[in-house]
Amino acid sequence: MKYAILTLPLLLLGSCEPAPEGEPVTRTRIDGQAGAPSPLPSPSETATGTTHVESACRSIIFEDTPLTHCLATPARHRLSMDLGPSGESPYRSLTAYSGDHEANAIAFAMNAGMFDDEGKPIGYFVEDGERLQSLNTADGEGNFHTKPNGVFFGSGDTWEVRSTEDFLANVRERPEFGTQSGPMLVIDGELHPQISRDGESRFVRNAVGVDEKGRAHFVISNAAISFGKLARFYRDELSVRNALYLDGNVSALWNPATDRLDTGAPIGPIVVVERKENDDD
Known part of the structure; x- marks a missing residue:
């Protein structure tokens, strides 16, 4: 694959907290080197005890940076947001979340959106159709306020990413789930x-x-990555027209199929991808 080298103003974003743990399972090159497989590998099958469970995630390498790519499809998965037990404080970690949920129902879960010191979302957040935080259109410093920022949301089998301005102008009905982050x-x-x-x-x-x-x-990412490389992966390899940054350094993944459970700095909102009952995994 041919990439043009561009020189653009540097966007200095991100925090300085320790990176989460968690090792990739398999790696597939998609940067055009000899012997490279398909840029969109299918999910892998991993043995857990005596039961074979198909993983929705596959580790790959893009331009020498290891990534884990997890795919949720409407036919096989349900998406929702979770902050914490009803009426209680946020979970603040995938370890705490995993201890409160059955692993065999979960395809994967990941932190999803920026938050305050208590772990509560600083932007739009909807859980089970209930809006817990309004849309944030304020100006400010940091990743979240690097406009345009955006919203990941959906109801049933329809999921979308829109810029905050687009969401405000065109979305009239409250979705079943939603989280706001930034930048796009x-x-x-x-x-x-x-x-x-x-x-x-x-x-x-x-x-x-x-x-x-x-x-x-x-x-x-399973190693440090720039905003530009992550954005180009979405545009050039995944052919995604709208992609939203969720967070950095606190980033964590729970993938029960491969026994991956990342730990690290406290997190806030969590996106949960569940297997549908008719899934044959």
């Missing part, structure tokens, strides 16, 4: 204008995008 990585097929191709700000990061088939692509 890809907007209508174009990279965020303030993101350079491969800037010096590099941390473990995660993001989400929805393709034209309605599938949600969740990506978490």
Whole structure:
């Protein structure tokens, strides 16, 4: 694959907290080197005890950076947001969340959205159709306020990523789930204008995008990555027209099929991808 080298203003984003733990299971090159397999590998099958469970996630390498790509499809999965037990404080970790839920029902879970010191979302947040936080259109500093930021939301089998402005102007009905974060990585097929191709700000990061088939692509890096490289992965390899940055350094994944449970700094909102009952996994 041929990439043009661009020089754009550097976007210095990210925090300085320790990166989460968690090792990739398998790696597939998709950067055009000899012997490279398909850029969109299918989920892997991993043995857990005596039962074979298909993993929705596959580890890959994009331009020498290891990533884990998890695919949620409407036919096989349900999406929801979770902050904490009803009426209680946020979970603050996937370890706490996993201890409160049956692993065999979960395809994977990941942190999803920015939060305050108590772990509560600082932007739009809807859980089970209940809006717990209103849309945040304020200006400010940091990743969240790097406009345009955006919203990942959905109801039933329809999932979307829209910029905050687009969401405010065009979404009239409250979705079943929603989380606001920022910045957008890809907007209508174009990279965020303030993101350079491969800037010096590099941390473990995660993001989400929805393709034209309605599938949600969740990506978490297994090593430090720039905003530009993560954005280009969504645009060039996943062909996603709209992708949203979820967070960095606190980024964590729980993938029961491979026994991956990341630990690290406290998190806030969690996106949960459940297997549907008619799934034959």
